[in-house]
Amino acid sequence: MLSLHGAGIGKGIAIGRAYILKRSDIDIPQYSVQDIEVENEVTRFLGAINATHGQLLEIESHIPSDAPPESKSFIEAYLLMLKDPLISDQPVETIRTEKCNAEWALQRHSELLVARFDEMQDEYLREKKNDVRQITSRIQHNLLDIPQQGITEVAGQLEDKVIISHELSPADTVQFKNHNIIAFVTDLGGPISHTAILARSLNIPAVVGLHGATRYVQHDETIVVDGKRGTIVINPDEGVLDKYRARKRFVSQRKKELSELKDNLPVTKDGADVTLLANVELPEDIQAAHQWNAQGVGLYRTEYLFMNRPEPPSEQEQYAAYSEVIRLMRSPVTIRTLDLGADKQVDGGRSEAPTNPALGLRAVRLCLHEPGLFRPQLRAILRTSALGPIQIMIPMVSSLNELDQVLDMIEETKEELRHDGEVFDEKVPVGGMVEVPAAAIAADFFAHRLDFLSIGTNDLIQYTLAIDRIDDAVNYLYDPLHPSVLRLIKLTIDAGTRAGIPVTMCGEMAGDARYTKLLLGLGLRIFSMDSTSLLEVKKKVLESDLRILPGKVEEIMQCPDSNTIRDMVVALEDL
Amino acid sequence: MVKQNVRVINKLGLHARAATKLVNEAAGYDCEILLCRDGQQADAKSIMGIMMLAASQGTELELVISGTDERSALHSIVDLFENRFGEDE
Numbered sequence: 001m002l003s004l005h006g007a008g009i010g011k012g013i014a015i016g017r018a019y020i021l022k023r024s025d026i027d028i029p030q031y032s033v034q035d036i037e038v039e040n041e042v043t044r045f046l047g048a049i050n051a052t053h054g055q056l057l058e059i060e061s062h063i064p065s066d067a068p069p070e071s072k073s074f075i076e077a078y079l080l081m082l083k084d085p086l087i088s089d090q091p092v093e094t095i096r097t098e099k100c101n102a103e104w105a106l107q108r109h110s111e112l113l114v115a116r117f118d119e120m121q122d123e124y125l126r127e128k129k130n131d132v133r134q135i136t137s138r139i140q141h142n143l144l145d146i147p148q149q150g151i152t153e154v155a156g157q158l159e160d161k162v163i164i165s166h167e168l169s170p171a172d173t174v175q176f177k178n179h180n181i182i183a184f185v186t187d188l189g190g191p192i193s194h195t196a197i198l199a200r201s202l203n204i205p206a207v208v209g210l211h212g213a214t215r216y217v218q219h220d221e222t223i224v225v226d227g228k229r230g231t232i233v234i235n236p237d238e239g240v241l242d243k244y245r246a247r248k249r250f251v252s253q254r255k256k257e258l259s260e261l262k263d264n265l266p267v268t269k270d271g272a273d274v275t276l277l278a279n280v281e282l283p284e285d286i287q288a289a290h291q292w293n294a295q296g297v298g299l300y301r302t303e304y305l306f307m308n309r310p311e312p313p314s315e316q317e318q319y320a321a322y323s324e325v326i327r328l329m330r331s332p333v334t335i336r337t338l339d340l341g342a343d344k345q346v347d348g349g350r351s352e353a354p355t356n357p358a359l360g361l362r363a364v365r366l367c368l369h370e371p372g373l374f375r376p377q378l379r380a381i382l383r384t385s386a387l388g389p390i391q392i393m394i395p396m397v398s399s400l401n402e403l404d405q406v407l408d409m410i411e412e413t414k415e416e417l418r419h420d421g422e423v424f425d426e427k428v429p430v431g432g433m434v435e436v437p438a439a440a441i442a443a444d445f446f447a448h449r450l451d452f453l454s455i456g457t458n459d460l461i462q463y464t465l466a467i468d469r470i471d472d473a474v475n476y477l478y479d480p481l482h483p484s485v486l487r488l489i490k491l492t493i494d495a496g497t498r499a500g501i502p503v504t505m506c507g508e509m510a511g512d513a514r515y516t517k518l519l520l521g522l523g524l525r526i527f528s529m530d531s532t533s534l535l536e537v538k539k540k541v542l543e544s545d546l547r548i549l550p551g552k553v554e555e556i557m558q559c560p561d562s563n564t565i566r567d568m569v570v571a572l573e574d575l
Numbered sequence: 576m577v578k579q580n581v582r583v584i585n586k587l588g589l590h591a592r593a594a595t596k597l598v599n600e601a602a603g604y605d606c607e608i609l610l611c612r613d614g615q616q617a618d619a620k621s622i623m624g625i626m627m628l629a630a631s632q633g634t635e636l637e638l639v640i641s642g643t644d645e646r647s648a649l650h651s652i653v654d655l656f657e658n659r660f661g662e663d664e
Contacts, residue, residue, distance in 0.1 A: 084624070085620060085624075113623060116627055119627070125627075125629060128623070311586070311587040311590065311592060311662060372586060491585075
C-alpha cells in the first residue's frame, strides 16, 4: 500500500481499478539505411504523417457536440503543425542526406524544436513544446506500428476505471463523458490547467500534478482517488479500503442530510438574516448555485474567458457571456473584473518574466496598464447592467490613487456608452476586493469611495504572512487563524459597517464551515463560496446565536497564539 | 524576388491565431515566402517557424518573396498585416 499526494480536483472519492494510458515512453531506434532503401524510408515517413492526419480527423469527429469550442481548435492547431515543413519536410531531407531511419530523423528535428520553444521568454509560446512532443509521439507510434493509446483508441476498456496517465490533452478529457471513467490521475498539470477545468465540469474526482503516478501505479491495481484531499492510495489494504468506503458512504449520507436544509433561509437562532452567495466561473456553475439555493452570485470570475487563448475576447463576446450568466442566475451577480497575473495571453510584447508574479503586474494593475484590455470588459459589464442587478468588483486594490483611476475609467466608459446610445444602470454599485493588507488597514478610506467591500482571504493571508501558498516549503505557515489575519478581517468589516456599506467575504475561508461562527461573531453577514459548501455553511448559520457569539469572538481576538485560537474556534461549535 | 518591410500592428502579435491565418494565406501561393527579423528567418508556410520569431506588436519584419506569383503574394500578405489579421485592434 502506498499513498501519494497531488493537486485535488472535485470533492468526491472514487474506488476502482487503474487503467494506465501510456503514450510517451517508447524507445526510438537509430540505424543507417542502404542507399537503395532511402526512398522507401521517406515513403514510410510520409505514410506515418498521413496516418496521423487521419487519426486526428477521427478524433475531431468524436468530440462531443457539447464540448467547449477550444477542444476543436486544439485539434486544428495539431493538424496545421503536422503539415508544418519543420515536422513533415525537414526529417525527409535528413533521411536523404544522412541515410538514417525515419524515427531517428523525426526525433532529432522534434528535439531541436522543443529546445527552441523551451528557450522562449513568452510562457504561452514555451508551452507549445508540449504540442510538438505530442504530435511527434503520434507520428512515432505510427512509424513503429505501436497502437495509439488515446481515449478513442482504447474505448470500451475504460468503464469504471481510474485513468492513470503522464498527461492528458484536452482532446482526451472532453471524451471522458462518453466512456464512464470514474476518476483520473496525471503526473503533470495544475488545478487550473485546461484539462482540470474541463474535468471539473464532469463531476468526477481527479488528482493532477502527482509526479510519479505512472511510475508507481500498475495496471489493474486498486486505486482510491480522494479529490478533496488530492490523495491517491495504491493497493489499499482491507482496513484502509473499509475506511474509504465508510467515508464515501458518510459523504453521501451527509449530503442527503444537508439537502434537507436546502429550502431553509439562512437565519441565526436569534433571527438575524445572513446572505449566502455562490462563487461561479462557468455557466454550468450556475446550475450548481441553483441546486444549493444560493441567494445570488458574490463572485463571478471572468478570467476563464481570457484563458487558454492567444487573444482576449471581444466586447461582444464578453457581453454575450455575462448576459448568459445574468439570465440564468435571475438574482444579483457580482462580476469581478479581470484578475489575471502578469500573463502571456494579454501581453505579447513583455519580454522578461516577472521575478515575483504575486507582487507584480496583476489584477487591477494589469488592467490599468492595459486599457485596451480593460475598457472592452468595462463596456461589456456596464451594458450587462441593463439586463438585471449586477455589481462591479475590482480585484486587489491597494492604493486610493489607483482606485480613483479605476473609478474615473468607469465614469469615462459610462460617458462613452451614453454617447453610443447604449443603455445601462447609471447606479451600478462598484466595490473593491480587500486582498492586500494595505487595503484592509486603510479600509475606512476605501469604504468612503466604494459601494461595497469584499474580503478575498486567499491572497490576504498570503500577503499578510508573506508566504507563497504554492511553495511546498512554506505553505505550512498558511494560517487563516493567525491573529494578524483576524485583525485585518475585523478592521475591514468594522470599516464597512461604519461607512454603512455591505462587506462580503468570497475567499476560501467563507466556504469553510469551521470558520462560519467565528466570522459571524466578527460581524460578517454575507458569505460567498463554492456552491458545494453552501449547505454546510447554512447548517452552521442555523446553529449560531448572535447574542453569545460576539463576546466569545472578542475573547478569541485577545489571544496571541494560533493554536489556542484554533481550540477556541472549535469550542464555538458547542455554543 | 520582391521585398518589403512590414510592421506587426495587431495587439497580440504573431501568436497562434494570426500565425494560422498567415500560413493559410501563404499556402495559396507558389513561391517561397520568408519573414526576416534581425537575421532570423522563418518560412511563412510554417506555423512553428512563425511562432518562433516571437514577433509581438511593433516588431518590424522584412518580407522576402520569390516565385511565379510573388507580386500578388506580397500584396495579399502585406494586406493581412495591415488589416491586423482581422483582429479588432
